Amino acid sequence: MNVLSITQLNNLIKRTLDREYLLKNLYISGTIMNAKRHNSGHVYFSLKDEESSIDVTMWSSTVMSKGLSNSIENGLLVTIKGSVNFYNKMGRLHIVASDMQIGSKSPLQLEFDALKQELTALGYFDESHKQMIPVLSSCIGIVTSPSGAVLHDILHISEHRNPLMKFKLFSVPVQGTNAGPIIAKGIERADKDPDVDVIIVGRGGGSMEDLWCFNDRKVVEAIYHAKTPIISAVGHETDYTLADYAADMRGATPSHAAEISVLPITTLQEDLQKKEEYLHYVINQILQQKRGELSTLFNRKLGIPALQLIHKQKSLLQTIKDGMHRVSMHRMEQEKHKLSLLAKELSLQNPVHMMTKGYSKIEHNGVTVHSVNQLDTGNTISFTLADGTVSADVKTIKKHKPLYQNKR
Amino acid sequence: MAASLKNYEKKYKALEDVVRNLDEGDLSIADLLAQYKKGLTLVKECADMLDSVEVEIQQIIEEVRISE
Numbered sequence: 001m002n003v004l005s006i007t008q009l010n011n012l013i014k015r016t017l018d019r020e021y022l023l024k025n026l027y028i029s030g031t032i033m034n035a036k037r038h039n040s041g042h043v044y045f046s047l048k049d050e051e052s053s054i055d056v057t058m059w060s061s062t063v064m065s066k067g068l069s070n071s072i073e074n075g076l077l078v079t080i081k082g083s084v085n086f087y088n089k090m091g092r093l094h095i096v097a098s099d100m101q102i103g104s105k106s107p108l109q110l111e112f113d114a115l116k117q118e119l120t121a122l123g124y125f126d127e128s129h130k131q132m133i134p135v136l137s138s139c140i141g142i143v144t145s146p147s148g149a150v151l152h153d154i155l156h157i158s159e160h161r162n163p164l165m166k167f168k169l170f171s172v173p174v175q176g177t178n179a180g181p182i183i184a185k186g187i188e189r190a191d192k193d194p195d196v197d198v199i200i201v202g203r204g205g206g207s208m209e210d211l212w213c214f215n216d217r218k219v220v221e222a223i224y225h226a227k228t229p230i231i232s233a234v235g236h237e238t239d240y241t242l243a244d245y246a247a248d249m250r251g252a253t254p255s256h257a258a259e260i261s262v263l264p265i266t267t268l269q270e271d272l273q274k275k276e277e278y279l280h281y282v283i284n285q286i287l288q289q290k291r292g293e294l295s296t297l298f299n300r301k302l303g304i305p306a307l308q309l310i311h312k313q314k315s316l317l318q319t320i321k322d323g324m325h326r327v328s329m330h331r332m333e334q335e336k337h338k339l340s341l342l343a344k345e346l347s348l349q350n351p352v353h354m355m356t357k358g359y360s361k362i363e364h365n366g367v368t369v370h371s372v373n374q375l376d377t378g379n380t381i382s383f384t385l386a387d388g389t390v391s392a393d394v395k396t397i398k399k400h401k402p403l404y405q406n407k408r
Numbered sequence: 409m410a411a412s413l414k415n416y417e418k419k420y421k422a423l424e425d426v427v428r429n430l431d432e433g434d435l436s437i438a439d440l441l442a443q444y445k446k447g448l449t450l451v452k453e454c455a456d457m458l459d460s461v462e463v464e465i466q467q468i469i470e471e472v473r474i475s476e
Contacts, residue, residue, distance in 0.1 A: 298469075303465060303468070303469040306465045307462065307465055307466075310458050310461055310462045310465065313454075314455060314458050317451050317454050317455050317458070320423060320427055320447075320451060321447075321448065324427060324430055324444060324447045324451075327427075327430040327431060328430060328440060328444045331433060331435075331440055335437060
């Protein structure tokens, strides 16, 4: 068994192709599609006829020397001179063009351009008119042929993503001279169906002639006037029809249209969960802020004033207590003072004290003498002094006014 | 709590009466002592009430702060 590496295989293909003189310096005629100009100046495009297409590369040096910088355009019918080349690194076959003769645009392309220009002017392709595709639909209306690839592709994709999704087929021919108006009617029927949330209209790949019914003015009008969001899915990624321009969204392929309209149920669930979490987060933020505000308000307007009131009352009580103490102590001082005055007065009236000042107690026959009237001359009286008694006889008695009136 | 707070006003009024009596200064010593003792008792009771109210306010402030 002879096992080849990719490099060996690709080198083999390249050697074989390079040896084949029939593939050198060919003249090839076709319509330019999918033209791309790279920053390097190299131009890449596909040449297409009704059935087939092939990739073409024109190096920037050729583009410059042949003065083709501004003339390579999609839809142009051209004849190129070039050789088949195999790019062995990528395993890709293409034609490297060394010259190009530009023919006129194909009649269909001219018709397409004219209709597109007219309908654009009428506003049928305005971005502002386009609707959002709902994130979650329950029923998708498919306007296509029951035998085509579209139906199969869409059902296949959505089966894995959301098995609950329902579909309604609006069967129409997708090819032929009369197909356009019937497709338009199909779109109208789907739009009127109350179950249908989103419409996919389309068909699988084909030539420009095959896809032509999707450039029908009636189809564009039906799409434009539909109230239901519409996804177009016509042909391959490189095929653009007027239906694609009019649709709310273009699916590059029928599968892509299914991916747009049927989001995986797990994605929806995750999204919902994230939204719920965000909602909780936001609500908590707001609550926390409000709590903070409330707390601040409470402290500033209620808590702190209440405490201040209590403290004020407490200091008032302290003042009262101090005041009572002071008044009582003062009163006690007063009483003590009065008492000491009385004590002093009392001590002043003590007989012993009087005796030390020179006064003495006079007695006659054991009776205290208060008045000269109690005595006669010759009476014997006794004087009591602090340190003893003296006896004396009364010699003379002289009476005068009392020195002070006795109160008693 | 409300009942005892109502009591506070009553006690405070009684305290004011005591102060007035003391200030007038014509009490007997026995009455002076009695009024002084009564005054101090009232001050203590009022202060205790204020303490408990203060504790309660502090608790409420704390609760409000914790619930943030």
